[in-house]
Amino acid sequence: MRNPSLFPSIGFLAAALAIAFAPTVADAGLLRLLSEVLVVLAMAQMWNLLAGYTGLVSMGHQAFVGIGAYLVFVVSDRLGLSPYWMVPLAGVGAALLAAAVAPLMFRLRDAYFSIGMWVLAEIVRLLVAKFPLFGGESGVPLQAVRLVDAETFQRNAFWISGAIGLAAVAGVYLLMRSPFGLGLMAVRDNELAATSIGVNVWRNRFIAFVLSGLGFGLAGGAHFMGTMFVSPDSAFDINWVVTAMFIVIIGGIGTIEGPLIGTLIYFGLRELFNTWFAMSGGWYLIAMGSIAVAVMLLAPRGLWGLARERWGWRGLSVQRHPPQRAASISSSSFSHTTEDATHEEHRLLSR
Structure with missing residues (x-):
């Protein structure tokens, strides 16, 4: 256990085992809640990949949620296929949409990109x-559910959601530890400097954008498959992105741990407000917004960023050092650093 690199692997293995055995101890209601937690975690990680590591703040990723959901419903019902196998198609469809609109969207900058x-x-x-094929404004039910075992449907839907949530965390972690991840952070920090060391800015942003669309599509397909009903207002609701933003901001943007912490806090607060304080509607949104503003004022880097600065917690850090210096750097020398791409990382990337 002295090797810190083992901790992420152990954590992912423990999470996978917990997801695998959760249906044996959780009832249907709890499984539905956990499924929602996992798909929202996946969305938060994908939004963080785009905003926190690439520097593109999107307010329209609900488009990929809706496309993913409708692909599961329409293709399953029309072709008479099990909806389980349509969830990967939802991700592919959303990724294709992202690839198609990227050349147009990348012509916009900063706030114009978000609004676009x-x-x-x-x-x-x-x-x-x-x-009418999509059910119009009223939506459409998942008729293909008759093709699967009703008793095991909720359990299987939970496992699919769990696989997507776990893959999002592990995928972003591995991606950001690769040379491509270093290139993304270089583009985010200084586009001109990244170009000068040979980083293809457009290509890196394109790949991150498509991957984020893929993740949102998978999450949307899995979520609405579990609810067995989809409508335009629910699938293309901007609150999917607002929730992801809230989670990333309070947890810590540009970190792997931030969305994890933010997701737990978001759902904990939601259940607390809805159950104990009986808050709903505007009051619920006001309470959540006030908490987000307070965190931004007191901890601009999020709760995980605050913990890292004060106590030197590293967690799933993606920061790396050149091989020739790694052995000589002690834990105290980088306990107060951030996830930003450093000069050393740029030098390593240029090699």
Whole structure:
């Protein structure tokens, strides 16, 4: 256990075992809640990949949630296929949409990119609502559910959600520890400097954008498959992105641990407000917004960033050092560093 590199592997293995055995101890209601937690965690990790590690703040990724959900429903019902096998198709469809719109969206910068993504999501929502094939404004039920065992449906839906959530965390972690991840952080920190050392800015952003669309599509397909009903207002709801933003901001943007902590806090607060304080509607949103503002003022880097600065916690750090110096660097020398790409990382990337 002295090797810190073992801790992520042990953590992922423990999480996988917990997901595998959860249906044996949890009832249907708890499994539905845990499924939602896991798909929202996946969305938060994907939004963090784009905003925290690539520097692109999107307000329209609900478009990929909706496309993923409708692909599961329409293709399953029309072809008479099990909805389980349609969830990967949901991710592929969302990734193709992301690849198609990327050249247009990348012409926009900063706030214009965020607004452009929001407009794109609204256009897709309106188009879906106009076609009778998708059930119009009223939505469509999952008729293909008759093809699967009703007694095991909720359990299987939970396992699919668990696989997506775990893959999102592990995937982002491995991606950011690769040379490509270093390139992403270099692009985020200084686009001109990244270009000067040979990083293809457009390609890196494109790959991150498509991967984030893939993750949102998978999460959307899995979530609405579990609910067995989808409508344009629910699938293309901007609150999917707002929730991901809230989670990443309070947890810590640009970190792997931030979305994990933020997801636990978000659902804990939601259950607390809804159950103990009986808050709903506007009061619930006001309470959550006030907490987000307080965290941004007191801990701009999020709760995990605050813990890392004060106590030197590293967790799933993606920071790396050149091989020739790694052995000589003690834990105290980097306990107060951040996830930002350093000069050493840029030098390593240029090799």
